[in-house]
Amino acid sequence: MKEYEKNKVDLHLHMDGSLPLSIIPRLAEMSGVTLPDKPLEEVFSVPADCRSLVDYLKCFDMPGKLLQTKECISYACEQLLRELYQDHVMLAEVRFAPQLHKKRGLTGEEIVNAAISGMNKALVDCPEMKAGLILCMMIGGEEAENLETVELAGSFLGKGVIALDIAGAEGMEPAEKFVPMFQRAKELGIPFTIHAGECGSYDHINLAMDLGASRIGHGVAAIYSEETMERLVREQIALEVCVISNLQTLAVPPEETHPVKKLLDRGICVTINTDNMTVSGTSLTREYDNLVKHYGFTEADILKVQENARRASFIKG
Numbered sequence: 001m002k003e004y005e006k007n008k009v010d011l012h013l014h015m016d017g018s019l020p021l022s023i024i025p026r027l028a029e030m031s032g033v034t035l036p037d038k039p040l041e042e043v044f045s046v047p048a049d050c051r052s053l054v055d056y057l058k059c060f061d062m063p064g065k066l067l068q069t070k071e072c073i074s075y076a077c078e079q080l081l082r083e084l085y086q087d088h089v090m091l092a093e094v095r096f097a098p099q100l101h102k103k104r105g106l107t108g109e110e111i112v113n114a115a116i117s118g119m120n121k122a123l124v125d126c127p128e129m130k131a132g133l134i135l136c137m138m139i140g141g142e143e144a145e146n147l148e149t150v151e152l153a154g155s156f157l158g159k160g161v162i163a164l165d166i167a168g169a170e171g172m173e174p175a176e177k178f179v180p181m182f183q184r185a186k187e188l189g190i191p192f193t194i195h196a197g198e199c200g201s202y203d204h205i206n207l208a209m210d211l212g213a214s215r216i217g218h219g220v221a222a223i224y225s226e227e228t229m230e231r232l233v234r235e236q237i238a239l240e241v242c243v244i245s246n247l248q249t250l251a252v253p254p255e256e257t258h259p260v261k262k263l264l265d266r267g268i269c270v271t272i273n274t275d276n277m278t279v280s281g282t283s284l285t286r287e288y289d290n291l292v293k294h295y296g297f298t299e300a301d302i303l304k305v306q307e308n309a310r311r312a313s314f315i316k317g
């Protein structure tokens with residue numbers, strides 16, 4: 001086993017897009033949801049050659065239905081962490097948007113408590129592993145709900161929750177709308193990352209840095225701006241890059257090579273992550289293999305991105 005295979009770090013993975021396929025039948029039974037009469041892969045994962053954001057987003061419909069009770073959220077979080085541990089992921093930051101799990105009447109507190117209890121169950125049996133939860137506000141979400149997510153992150157900070165994020169369709173509404181949320185997050189001492197420069201322009205990355213983000217989700221559009229790249233290096237802002245997802249959602253156009261190696265060689269604090277393990281049909285093992293086979297990554301490069309990720313992690317100590 002290579003050195004980098006033993007101690008992996010994932011800073012960017014969404015719980016709903018990363019449900020292990022092996023637990024889906026159990027989740028369906030627990031939720032009383034009937035699964036479509038098709039192979040699970042067809043419902044929960046994109047085809048290997050997916051190049052469509054629409055197809056990508058469709059894969060979140062069913063997970064959204066399965067994660068609406070405390071038991072299901074707790075079980076999903078626990079089993080996801082167990083699966084990560086099997087793949088030698090020793091530091092994992094799992095994210096989800098509490099407001100998407102309220103369809104059957106759960107409160108924000110119940111949802112976050114359920115995820116924390118699942119995480120803690122897994123951690124008892126995986127003693128070397130560290131894990132924490134990032135709560136996502138949603139672009140296009142109600143302002144009150146997004147503000148509630150900030151308050152939830154504040155209440156649970158240090159008790160399982162480690163940070164905040166904004167997810168959803170980038171650019172659909174101006175990030176300025178989130179100024180009050182981030183002001184409050186700063187008052188409460190909650191660090192945050194923002195999805196930016198994934199399917200939008202590098203201006204969004206600049207704006208995320210202006211808002212005070214200490215990391216950027218994806219950020220691949222930085223490659224189009226020398227100024228943005230320079231600022232990322234200067235301010236040591238980490239990019240949470242998810243290569244396979246970026247190809248599937250067309251964050252990187254099919255005719256272009258993913259800029260991950262250029263961004264790393266430019267001195268930017270690049271980290272490598274999975275985004276949505278089940279939707280994308282990926283794992284950190286697969287991401288690393290892909291980087292070595294197709295992007296000229298050496299063993300030292302992989303160790304470097306892991307070191308970057310440990311440094312940029314919101315989990316302290």
Ligand SMILES: [Zn+2]
Pocket residue numbers: 012014167195217275
């Ligand atoms: Zn993401």
